[in-house]
Amino acid sequence: MKSTRIPTLAILVAALLLVAGCAGGGTAPTSEGAGQNAAGGSLTWGWHLPSTWDPVTSTVGQDVHVLSLAYAALTKQDVDGNAVPALAEEWEYNATGDEVTFRLRPNLTFTDGTPLDAEAVKHSLLRGRDAPDSTIGAQLSVVTDIRVDSPTEVTLILNQPDYQIPLLLSGKTGMIVSPTAVEQDPDGLATRPVGAGPFALDEYVPASHATLHKNEDYWDADSILVDDFELRVPPDPTVAVAGIQSGQFDVAVIPPAQIEAARAAGLEVDIIDVFTxxxxxxxxxxxxxxxxxxxxxxxxxxxxxxxxxxxxxxxxxxxxxxxxxxxxxxxxxxxxxxxxxxxxxxxxxxxxxxxxxxxxxxxxxxxxxxxxxxxxxxxxxxxxxxxxxxxxxxxxxxxxxxxxxxxxxxxxxxxxxxxxxxxxxxxxxxxxxxxxxxxxxxxxxxxxxxxxxxxxxxxxxxxxxxxxxxxxxxxxxxxWPRIFARDPSVQGFEHYIGTQRFEGVTVGR
The missing domain is CATH 3.10.105.10 (Dipeptide-binding Protein; Domain 3)
Structure with missing residues (x-):
């Protein structure tokens, strides 16, 4: 049987990667050496700013990488793209496959202080299914109803057996948005995300940058080892290497034409096999x-x-x-x-x-x-x-x-x-x-x-x-793959076939 992990491709070389807006990269997984740096400090990532900070109205597939900084989903993808626990610590289907119950971790909260309980999950998923401007409604159309069984148990009732739900809910479709934020200012979510992800947004300047800080209430906060996170638009290919050397970026997406220059400058190059x-x-x-x-x-x-x-x-x-x-x-x-x-x-x-x-x-x-x-x-x-x-x-x-x-x-x-x-x-x-x-x-x-x-x-x-x-x-x-160049002091940078994540990442400079 074919594996869900894609075998390593040769180095893809093409200046088009930045034009298309979905670059990335990988040599070999770099988790070795993780933890040698002290926790704390900041990380600056050169990547594409999102079309919106609202996962329900996002129209660009690669937005998921940025939205996962501010939001947590019911499940998440491991490095091979399999669904593993996140906000939900486990799930179970009924005998016929047309109901699936998710059991949430206790004491979850959004960054605005709202409890993230079964009612909040129901509210968020139904908004994704029903909102007139939702771009994920078709993906949730299989959900006919959502039943709250307890504060930490929520059951999705489906119109047919569907064993894809845990995978489906590991991305934008399963990102849970604060019901308080939706009720108070749904349009404001486009620039002010309110989720329960590893980071919380401090400042967002469209077409420029976003700054975030660690969310201490994140369910897996112990794995987030940087205190501050800055997202900047990708550097011009001609200055990408210099930007990382100077400290303007710690990790940045680069086009294939810059691979050899990055390596010659002593940078690490990650060419990551992905679905693109x-x-x-x-x-x-x-x-x-x-x-x-x-x-x-x-x-x-x-x-x-x-x-x-x-x-x-x-x-x-x-x-x-x-x-x-x-x-x-x-x-x-x-x-x-x-x-x-x-x-x-x-x-x-x-x-x-x-x-x-x-x-x-x-x-x-x-x-x-x-x-x-x-x-x-x-x-x-x-x-x-x-x-x-x-x-x-x-x-x-x-x-x-x-x-x-x-x-x-x-x-x-x-x-x-x-x-x-x-x-x-x-x-x-x-x-x-x-x-x-x-x-x-x-x-x-x-x-x-x-x-x-x-x-x-x-x-x-x-x-x-x-x-x-x-x-x-x-x-x-x-x-084609994603390609990143990074300062050697950035350690614990894992290669994800799907959404890029930053658990376990440290910066030593």
């Missing part, structure tokens, strides 16, 4: 993408290995699906689903009514995007005339859907089925057409009703992946 996949988002309600033969032609026209070799300096893993090779959801039968075949691409275009080619506009996030430019060249060779345009700064295409063909990156989700719903569900943020054939949901439902330890679980998930990838227009390109 480069993808073309496609709205299949807009011509010419409303014809599946066109989107299949696009996929056949793309030489994924050349994308890796040229745009990513020979590193990476070509992919035709939203999961990395050897992850349990990766379906071997989909490998090279639309192999590079220019003749087949031209044939499909002719069948779709475009024997002389077709013109499309491809949207990217920045000028001079080498990945977009190479895609433009490849598609041109089969008669697809591509005009590149840069998205309006601040535009959220997942919401506005104004751009039907977009170079993007998918950062994965805590549950593989949750990932499928985000990408392919009729209400999925990355499903720009907001439509999906019923067989996708049917396959997802079969997988979600299968216990994770059932021998048939892996196959059920792979079947759901196949149902989605073979019927939907999203065009997957290749997988």
């Amino acid at each position: 996949v480069r993808v073309l988002d496609v709205n299949n309600t807009v011509e010419p993408f409303d014809d599946p033969r066109v989107t299949q032609a696009i996929s056949h026209a793309i030489d994924r290995q050349e994308l890796v070799d040229v745009a990513f300096f020979g590193e990476g893993d070509p992919n035709w699906q939203p999961f990395p090779r050897d992850y349990l959801a990766w379906n071997e039968e989909l490998d090279e689903l639309y192999a590079f075949d220019q003749d087949r691409a031209r044939e499909l275009l002719a069948q779709a009514g475009y024997p002389d080619g077709v013109a499309v506009t491809l949207t990217t996030q920045a000028e001079n995007d080498p990945l977009a430019e190479l895609l433009q060249q490849q598609l041109q060779e089969v008669g697809i005339d591509v005009t590149l345009q840069v998205a309006t700064p601040g535009a959220n295409n997942y919401v506005t859907r104004q751009y039907p063909f977009v170079v993007d990156s998918f950062s994965g989700r805590e549950s593989p089925l949750q990932a499928l719903e985000v990408l392919f569900g009729p209400e999925g943020l990355m499903n720009l057409g907001r439509n999906a054939p019923p067989e996708i949901q049917e396959a997802i439902d079969v997988a979600r009703s299968t216990p994770l330890d059932d021998p048939g679980y892996e196959q059920a998930v792979e079947d759901a992946v196949a149902a989605a990838v073979t019927t939907m227009p999203n065009t997957f390109l290749f997988t």
Whole structure:
């Protein structure tokens, strides 16, 4: 059986990582030596500021890394992406799998002093399910009711068996927000988070920085070994190494082009294997993408290995699906689903009514995007005339859907089925057409009703992946890691396949 831990990739080299906004990294796990530094002090992290500090309205997958500083969820992910206890110290399903009871740790509180009890959990999850501006409502739609059994016991009543719930609740969907803060000023949560995470926010300056201090009431406060935490926007790649050397940053995301410079400067480089996949988002309600033969032609026209070799300096893993090779959801039968075949691409275009080619506009996030430019060249060779345009700064295409063909990156989700719903569900943020054939949901439902330890679980998930990838227009390109450079005095920095965490991290300078 395939493991839930992804084998180490070679060093991915690509300046595009900062453009896409989801970089990270890893050599070997660095927990060895943790604890040699004294507790206390501060840590400055160069990473992307969130789209909002409210987990219910967050529209960017990578927000989870920052939100987990201020919020705690019912469960959390371990380094391999498995659900383990957090606010809930244990959970139990009923015999039919359509109810799951979470038992909370005693005496939990939010940073505003509000008790974090079963009622607070119910309030927070129902807000996530029902709020008009919620971006996680579809993921909680399986929850028909929530029953408070005691101050520390809360039961989720489901409309079908669903054994993904503990995984689902280890990320933004399971982050618990203070009911007092919601009642007093729900809009204020966008800039003033009120949770029960490892840190509490002191100051937030959009597009600049956020400062936080250790939350002594955090359920696992003994594992938080720094007193102060500062989050700053990632440094310019040309000065990233100097920024860490000077102490402006202790840990910072860097592009692959800076790996050797960081190592030459004596910095540690962490290249962390994660779920992230480069993808073309496609709205299949807009011509010419409303014809599946066109989107299949696009996929056949793309030489994924050349994308890796040229745009990513020979590193990476070509992919035709939203999961990395050897992850349990990766379906071997989909490998090279639309192999590079220019003749087949031209044939499909002719069948779709475009024997002389077709013109499309491809949207990217920045000028001079080498990945977009190479895609433009490849598609041109089969008669697809591509005009590149840069998205309006601040535009959220997942919401506005104004751009039907977009170079993007998918950062994965805590549950593989949750990932499928985000990408392919009729209400999925990355499903720009907001439509999906019923067989996708049917396959997802079969997988979600299968216990994770059932021998048939892996196959059920792979079947759901196949149902989605073979019927939907999203065009997957290749997988890539997160890359960090850090001062050698930063110790205990673990490599998480999912949300990056800072328990056990110390800074010696």
